[in-house]
Amino acid sequence: MSDTEVRAEAGVAEAELPAPDVSVVVTVYNEAACIEELYRRALAALESGPRTFELIFVDDGSTDGTFAMLERLHRGDARVRAVRFKRNFGQHPAMHAGLSRARGDIVVTMDGDLQNAPEDIPRLVEAVEAGNDVASGRRRVRKDPLGRALPSRVINGMLRRFTGVEISDFGCAFNAYRRSAVEPMLGSIGKQKFTKALVLSGGASVIEVDVTHAARSGPSRYSPLRLTRMALHVLAGFWPQPIQWIGVALGMVCSLLALALGAYGVVYWIDEANFPGPLFGGVAVLFVLGIQGFILALIGEYLGRIQRDVEGRPLYTIDRDL
Numbered sequence: 001m002s003d004t005e006v007r008a009e010a011g012v013a014e015a016e017l018p019a020p021d022v023s024v025v026v027t028v029y030n031e032a033a034c035i036e037e038l039y040r041r042a043l044a045a046l047e048s049g050p051r052t053f054e055l056i057f058v059d060d061g062s063t064d065g066t067f068a069m070l071e072r073l074h075r076g077d078a079r080v081r082a083v084r085f086k087r088n089f090g091q092h093p094a095m096h097a098g099l100s101r102a103r104g105d106i107v108v109t110m111d112g113d114l115q116n117a118p119e120d121i122p123r124l125v126e127a128v129e130a131g132n133d134v135a136s137g138r139r140r141v142r143k144d145p146l147g148r149a150l151p152s153r154v155i156n157g158m159l160r161r162f163t164g165v166e167i168s169d170f171g172c173a174f175n176a177y178r179r180s181a182v183e184p185m186l187g188s189i190g191k192q193k194f195t196k197a198l199v200l201s202g203g204a205s206v207i208e209v210d211v212t213h214a215a216r217s218g219p220s221r222y223s224p225l226r227l228t229r230m231a232l233h234v235l236a237g238f239w240p241q242p243i244q245w246i247g248v249a250l251g252m253v254c255s256l257l258a259l260a261l262g263a264y265g266v267v268y269w270i271d272e273a274n275f276p277g278p279l280f281g282g283v284a285v286l287f288v289l290g291i292q293g294f295i296l297a298l299i300g301e302y303l304g305r306i307q308r309d310v311e312g313r314p315l316y317t318i319d320r321d322l
Contacts, residue, residue, distance in 0.1 A: 018052075019103040019104065019105075020051075020052040020053050020054045020079075020103060020104045021051035021052045021053065021104055021105060021106065022046065022051050022052070022053040022054075022104045022105075022106050022107075022108060022121075022125055023053070023054050023056060023102035023103060023104035023106070023107045023108070023179075024042060024046070024053060024054070024055050024056065024107075024108045024109075024110065024121065025056045025058065025095065025098030025099060025102055025107060025108065025109045025110070026038065026042075026055065026056065026057045026058070026098070026110055026111070026112045027058050027060060027091050027094040027095055027098065027109075027110075027111060027112060027173070028057055028058065028059050028060065028062065028066055028070075028111075028112035028113075029059070029060040029061065029062055029066075029088065029091075029094075029112075030062045030063060030064045030066060031062070031064075031066055031112040031113055032062070032064045032065045032066045032069055034112070034113065034114045035057075035066060035069045035070065035073070035112065036069065036073075037114065038112055038114055038118060039055070039073055039080070041117075041118040041119065042055060042118040042121065044118075044119075045118050045119050045120075045121045045122055046121060046122075048122070049122055049125075051125065053079060053104065054079050054080075054081060054102075054103065054104065055079060055080045055081065056081045056082075056083070056098045056101055056102060057070050057073075057080070057081070057082045057083070057098075057112070058082075058083045058085070058094040058095070058097045058098045059082065059083065059084040059085065060085050060088050060089060060090065060091065060093075060094040061084075061085045061086065061087040061088035061089065062084075067082065067084045067320065070082035070084075070322070071322065074322045080322075081101065081322055082320070082321075082322040083097050083098070083101070083318060083320070083321050083322070084318070084319045084320040084321075085097075085316050085317065085318060085319060086316075086317045086318065086319045087317075089315065089316040091111075091173070092189070092194075092195065093315040093316040094316070095109060095173075095189065095195055096186070096189045096315055096316075097315075097316060097318070099182055099186065099189060099195075100186055102179065102182075104179065105178070105179055106125050106128050106129070106176055106177070106178060106179065107176070107177045107179055107182060108121055108124055108125065108174075108175070108176045108177075109173055109174070109175050109176075109177070109195070110173060110174045111173050111174070114214060115213055115214050115215070116137070116173070116174040116211065116212075116213070116214075117211065117212040117214065119212070120137075120174070120209075120211045120212055121176075123135075123209055123211075124137065124174070124175065124176035124209055124211070125176055127176065127207050127209050128176045128177070128178055130207075131205075132178075132205050132206060132207045133177065133178045133180075133181040133199075133204035133205045133206065134175060134176070134177050134178070134181060134196065134199060134200060134204050134205070134206040134207075135175060135176040135177075135206075135207055135208075135209050136167050136169065136172070136175050136196060136200075136206050136207070136208045136209065137169065137172040137173075137174035137175050137208075137209060137211040138167070138168055138169045138172060138208040138209060138210050138211065139169055139172055139211060139213040140210045140213075141213060142213050165197070165200045165201070165206065167200070167206060167208055168208065169208070170194055170196055170197050171194075172196075172211070174211050175196055177199060177204075178204075181199055181202070181204040182199060184202060185198050185199050185202060253287075253291070257284060257287065
């Protein structure tokens with residue numbers, strides 16, 4: 001039997017299985033140390049209620065044996081599904097791979113590093129069942145260092161401004177969605193780095209649910225450079241006409257700065273008969289160059305998106321799909 005026939009038979013068999021009530025999508029990357037505990041705690045939380053469920057693990061190119069552990073879980077429990085990428089493509093493409101495979105009416109998303117407590121899954125599911133499209137996890141007490149939490153607050157503020165959705169924690173990956181709210185956005189999920197902001201920008205109703213947040217067992221993968229790139233992604237993805245606005249802001253700031261320096265120079269020249277032109281000229285040049293650098297970075301984000309769309313590159317390539 002050919003590989004094509006095997007995959008076709010597997011697809012038919014899966015289609016005949018009854019769809020679960022809840023799909024839990026877990027993105028993992030080098031999480032071999034906590035996979036078994038995550039599975040055990042998620043199982044206890046989900047089996048305590050009346051809902052049927054499936055667990056979908058998406059391995060984003062781990063190199064520490066994470067997928068071998070997922071294979072063992074899959075062999076022992078048919079409710080466990082696992083996907084492995086050929087390399088590390090990032091959390092948001094991994095989220096797309098899980099969401100596109102979810103069959104439940106309610107889909108819960110979470111990270112696999114146990115900063116999210118699996119025991120909170122039923123509370124998120126109940127919030128969606130109460131009539132909401134999205135139950136947004138809110139980390140009331142964050143266990144992240146200041147260098148991670150402060151940029152996250154800035155990005156949250158930007159997303160509130162640009163999407164018009166007043167929630168406090170866009171960055172929390174622990175959420176529950178009604179599948180009908182996610183499906184129209186699947187074509188953009190993965191390309192955008194904030195799945196929740198994307199779904200909510202389409203008009204989905206939302207309620208915030210306080211969830212437990214634990215400290216990471218290892219260093220955060222979000223370096224200052226990566227957080228800066230995420231901020232640029234937010235501007236390019238959710239801010240309408242940013243180049244025009246930044247151009248207007250740059251023109252106003254430079255004009256006001258020139259007017260202020262000119263007025264100061266006239267007063268200083270009259271009083272002291274000596275205007276320190278080179279110093280103030282250098283400050284003005286450095287300021288303008290800094291703004292230009294930011295604009296070039298933003299243009300680079302746009303050009304990168306255009307290139308990816310023109311080339312039609314896939315979001316990810318899959319090595320194994322259990």
